[in-house]
Amino acid sequence: xxxxxxxxxxxxxxxxxxxxxxxxxxxxxxxxxxxxxxxxxxxxxxxxxxxxxxxxxxxxxxxxxxxxxxxxxxxxxxxxxxxxxxxxxxxxxxxxxxxxxxxxxxxxxxxxxxxxxxxxxxxxxxxxxxxxxxxxxxxxxxxxxxxxxxxxxxxxxxxxxxxxxxxxxxxxxxxxxxxxxxxxxxxxxxxxxxxxxxxxxxxxxxxxxxxxxxxxxxxxxxxxxxxxxxxxxxxxxxxxxxxxxxxxxxxxxxxxxxxxxxxxxxxxxxxxxxxxxxxxxxxxxxxxxxxxxxxxxxxxxxxxxxxxxxxxxxxxxxxxxxxxxxxxxxxxxxxxxxxxxxxx
Amino acid sequence: xxxxxxxxxxxxxxxxxxxxxxxxxxxxxxxxxxxxxxxxxxxxxxxxxxxxxxxxxxxxxxxxxxxxxxxxxxxxxxxxxxxxxxxxxxxxxxxxxxxxxxxxxxxxxxxxxxxxxxxxxxxxxxxxxxxxxxxxxxxxxxxxxxxxxxxxxxxxxxxxxxxxxxxxxxx
Numbered sequence: 333x334x335x336x337x338x339x340x341x342x343x344x345x346x347x348x349x350x351x352x353x354x355x356x357x358x359x360x361x362x363x364x365x366x367x368x369x370x371x372x373x374x375x376x377x378x379x380x381x382x383x384x385x386x387x388x389x390x391x392x393x394x395x396x397x398x399x400x401x402x403x404x405x406x407x408x409x410x411x412x413x414x415x416x417x418x419x420x421x422x423x424x425x426x427x428x429x430x431x432x433x434x435x436x437x438x439x440x441x442x443x444x445x446x447x448x449x450x451x452x453x454x455x456x457x458x459x460x461x462x463x464x465x466x467x468x469x470x471x472x473x474x475x476x477x478x479x480x481x482x483x484x485x486x487x488x489x490x491x492x493x494x495x496x497x498x499x500x501x502x503x504x505x506x507x508x509x510x511x512x513x514x515x516x517x518x519x520x521x522x523x524x525x526x527x528x529x530x531x532x533x534x535x536x537x538x539x540x541x542x543x544x545x546x547x548x549x550x551x552x553x554x555x556x557x558x559x560x561x562x563x564x565x566x567x568x569x570x571x572x573x574x575x576x577x578x579x580x581x582x583x584x585x586x587x588x589x590x591x592x593x594x595x596x597x598x599x600x601x602x603x604x605x606x607x608x609x610x611x612x613x614x615x616x617x618x619x620x621x622x623x624x625x626x627x628x629x630x631x632x633x634x635x636x637x638x639x640x641x642x643x644x645x646x647x648x649x650x651x652x653x654x655x656x657x658x659x660x661x662x663x664x665x666x667x668x669x670x671x672x673x674x675x676x
Numbered sequence: 677x678x679x680x681x682x683x684x685x686x687x688x689x690x691x692x693x694x695x696x697x698x699x700x701x702x703x704x705x706x707x708x709x710x711x712x713x714x715x716x717x718x719x720x721x722x723x724x725x726x727x728x729x730x731x732x733x734x735x736x737x738x739x740x741x742x743x744x745x746x747x748x749x750x751x752x753x754x755x756x757x758x759x760x761x762x763x764x765x766x767x768x769x770x771x772x773x774x775x776x777x778x779x780x781x782x783x784x785x786x787x788x789x790x791x792x793x794x795x796x797x798x799x800x801x802x803x804x805x806x807x808x809x810x811x812x813x814x815x816x817x818x819x820x821x822x823x824x825x826x827x828x829x830x831x832x833x834x835x836x837x838x839x840x841x842x843x844x845x846x847x
Contacts, residue, residue, distance in 0.1 A: 456816055459819055460819055625825075631816075633822055641829060
């Protein structure tokens with residue numbers, strides 16, 4: 333491996349004397365890409381930290397049910413909702429998954445920037461929809477990390493995106509394009525078991541999910557080798573007013589995501605990667621959808637129930653069916669409301 | 677009072693001496709059974725409630741035999757000091773517990789009594805009573821992750837068992 337890397341470096345330098353230097357070609361090894369992304373992430377994080385050289389205090393009001401009327405005095409751009417939970421109790425630290433800051437869902441480890449109102453969301457609330465979505469996103473990201481590292485360096489792995497699937501579908505998924513030589517490869521049960529074991533190792537390491545809000549051009553520089561990620565960055569930047577893209581990192585895997593994630597990987601308890609399907613698209617490359625199912629530490633399932641959920645998660649999960657169902661549900665609701673209004 | 681050490685050790689003794697003597701103990705328990713049948717939920721010292729529980733369940737078993745039965749009527753007459761409760765026992769409680777076989781009462785602990793004796797208290801109630809429940813079951817909401825996954829699984833099973841035509845006709 334070291335000889336191969338050195339050889340490529342020499343070749344690049346020799347070419348540089350004769351031709352125009354093309355940086356994209358020299359950085360195709362995955363470790364170098366990972367290192368580059370991590371360096372950029374760290375640099376951006378330090379830069380954002382250095383914007384506040386002096387510590388300023390902000391007042392954060394707690395609007396939850398357990399300690400009504402508490403006010404925390406925290407540091408601006410340094411304290412996180414997790415620090416606020418530490419002031420309340422250990423139960424709050426262990427149980428809360430997301431923080432509701434001024435009505436918006438925030439990660440637990442994202443620094444607070446101004447005085448606001450805070451509330452903590454757990455898995456067992458009355459309406460844990462945001463929490464469920466964040467959990468599904470985090471599980472998909474863990475699966476992406478596992479898949480990226482699973483193959484040998486000579487086979488290229490291109491991550492596309494994690495489709496936003498509702499929890500009731502029964503599985504989280506990640507779309508991925510593998511090397512052309514693997515087009516006929518069908519993953520077997522043993523392959524899935526080893527992928528699951530890799531994911532288990534990551535979960536056991538208890539890595540925190542770090543968030544970073546960066547401008548679109550920094551994100552573009554990080555993901556310059558992956559055109560699908562670039563498209564996603566463009567889409568996210570156009571949706572946002574200031575052109576800011578949210579990146580998440582755990583360990584040394586960085587990814588663009590659509591919303592907040594759970595605080596640590598140890599929140600997952602039962603995790604399994606169950607199936608891989610080939611998506612039918614009009615593109616020339618074969619897009620594969622890897623699926624899995626997971627449950628958090630707070631909502632463990634008995635093993636018989638878990639087996640049934642695993643069986644169900646092996647079926648292909650598509651977004652369109654549920655978007656249609658949601659649209660029909662909305663239409664039906666509007667219809668009944670109109671009837672009620674007419675009868676009154 | 678047990679003033680000698682050997683008399684104070686009570687390993688393995690199941691007999692509880694309540695009240696002033698055997699007759700007094702029976703009267704005490706009879707009053708408690710009457711109160712239980714009248715109010716269907718009472719608070720009492722734990723030892724008395726525990727002792728009374730067996731007698732109350734045996735009384736209900738006698739009541740299940742029917743009020744024409746001579747022995748059942750004599751038992752109800754002895755144990756219920758207020759005679760209007762005999763009618764309630766045979767006409768309300770016996771039919772209520774006809775499908776059950778035993779375990780007609782529920783006994784739970786209560787914080788110790790506030791007075792000087794700090795006695796260990798219990799609440800004893802007849803099951804199926806019309807009062808609000810003692811323990812509220814905290815069920816997880818329908819929308820938690822596990823419940824949503826199970827709901828999806830259940831719907832899939834139902835669809836597989838009874839395949840409906842797409843765009844079903846309104847019933």
